[in-house]
Amino acid sequence: MGIEEKLPAGFLLTTVEKVAGYMRKSSVWPATFGLACCAIEMMAVGTPDYDIARFGMERFSATPRQADLMIVAGRVSQKMAPVVRQVYDQMPEPKWVISMGVCASSGGMFNNYAIVQGVDHVIPVDIYLPGCPPRPEMLLNAILELHQHIQDSKLGVNRVEAARAAERAALEATPTHQMKGLLA
Amino acid sequence: MADNGNRRPDPDKGGSFKDLFAPVAGFGVTFATMFRKVQTEEYPEQKRPTQLRFHGRHQLNRHPDGLEKCVGCELCAWACPADAILVEGANNDDAAGERFSPGERYGRVYQINYLRCIFCGLCIEACPTRALTMTNEYELADDNRADLIFTKDQLLAPVLSGMLPAPHPMVEGMDERDYYLGKVTGATPAQQEWVERHDGDTTVDEPDTLPVEHQEAGQHAGEGRP
Numbered sequence: 001m002g003i004e005e006k007l008p009a010g011f012l013l014t015t016v017e018k019v020a021g022y023m024r025k026s027s028v029w030p031a032t033f034g035l036a037c038c039a040i041e042m043m044a045v046g047t048p049d050y051d052i053a054r055f056g057m058e059r060f061s062a063t064p065r066q067a068d069l070m071i072v073a074g075r076v077s078q079k080m081a082p083v084v085r086q087v088y089d090q091m092p093e094p095k096w097v098i099s100m101g102v103c104a105s106s107g108g109m110f111n112n113y114a115i116v117q118g119v120d121h122v123i124p125v126d127i128y129l130p131g132c133p134p135r136p137e138m139l140l141n142a143i144l145e146l147h148q149h150i151q152d153s154k155l156g157v158n159r160v161e162a163a164r165a166a167e168r169a170a171l172e173a174t175p176t177h178q179m180k181g182l183l184a
Numbered sequence: 185m186a187d188n189g190n191r192r193p194d195p196d197k198g199g200s201f202k203d204l205f206a207p208v209a210g211f212g213v214t215f216a217t218m219f220r221k222v223q224t225e226e227y228p229e230q231k232r233p234t235q236l237r238f239h240g241r242h243q244l245n246r247h248p249d250g251l252e253k254c255v256g257c258e259l260c261a262w263a264c265p266a267d268a269i270l271v272e273g274a275n276n277d278d279a280a281g282e283r284f285s286p287g288e289r290y291g292r293v294y295q296i297n298y299l300r301c302i303f304c305g306l307c308i309e310a311c312p313t314r315a316l317t318m319t320n321e322y323e324l325a326d327d328n329r330a331d332l333i334f335t336k337d338q339l340l341a342p343v344l345s346g347m348l349p350a351p352h353p354m355v356e357g358m359d360e361r362d363y364y365l366g367k368v369t370g371a372t373p374a375q376q377e378w379v380e381r382h383d384g385d386t387t388v389d390e391p392d393t394l395p396v397e398h399q400e401a402g403q404h405a406g407e408g409r410p
């Protein structure tokens with residue numbers, strides 16, 4: 001991306017990582033994107049009562065091309081899944097996803113043919129947030145978890161290393177569609 | 185022009201003073217708001233308490249002597265509209281030193297999938313022993329699906345003073361019914377002695393004068409009923 005790709009792993013790179021992480025987490029722009037009732041709670045987070053602007057996030061981007069964060073708020077139907085994927089693909093890197101509510105996270109109580117059983121079948125999810133719908137504080141809690149996630153993200157050679165490790169772990173893990181029991 | 189001489193001032197127009205402040209008059213509300221009390225909840229620093237009956241994370245309660253209330257009947261799992269609960273019961277076995285609840289059965293496996301649970305509370309209504317109640321805790325976000333399946337050790341209520349962690353025998357001379365009648369008020373020396381013989385590292389405090397239930401959470405009305 002920039003100068004951090006040329007830096008050797010070590011003190012300098014980790015310092016750049018910390019600064020970049022702090023900058024990134026301080027103004028994450030969410031995409032204006034709601035699918036169902038969870039979107040109402042997401043809008044409530046934008047009101048003065050909870051005031052998402054305290055985290056530099058009041059600017060809900062109307063175009064995915066200017067968004068960093070996708071809050072999948074609501075149940076993802078099979079018909080909506082390609083649209084969700086397209087909106088995600090249109091967002092520039094680096095981008096993050098919060099799966100808000102049980103429907104987006106795992107299908108929730110809608111265990112039927114119409115609903116995708118978890119949006120992580122379609123796009124990679126960073127933070128899962130339970131609740132039906134989650135109260136605004138729960139979404140703020142998820143956003144704070146995401147901030148931690150962003151602060152700890154790697155750059156340059158460290159990022160390559162982290163991506164390799166994640167891929168190794170993903171190859172060893174059971175695929176989502178083969179999971180049984182409560183994880184299904 | 186003919187009407188040049190008798191033009192009258194516009195009646196809607198104010199004086200020059202009003203004209204001066206016209207561009208910023210619309211900000212009156214904005215400026216006034218600066219001096220009002222801020223209504224925003226400063227969430228991570230100052231949490232507004234939830235309503236007492238808020239449906240949060242579940243909790244598996246204990247009897248006053250530390251035995252679990254769950255009898256592994258699976259009624260919660262049957263009531264759950266989202267199939268979020270998994271229960272497997274097993275028999276209590278005094279001879280093998282595996283007594284987790286008074287009576288015949290206990291819940292050996294107890295899991296709640298918080299990515300399915302919709303916090304409707306039907307499981308709480310279904311529970312015949314008030315073993316399952318809900319706390320007001322709501323901070324549950326996590327970064328993977330597996331960690332959001334809470335197992336029994338995460339759901340069990342903390343061991344309060346006067347309690348001994350299961351397994352241990354029932355209070356001597358009491359049967360299952362006496363537990364639900366509230367005749368048991370805490371762990372007895374015989375139970376403590378049994379636990380010390382089998383673990384050796386558990387101590388019990390003096391029993392509280394508090395009633396049976398876990399006090400800080402699970403404040404549903406009627407929780408105290410057997």
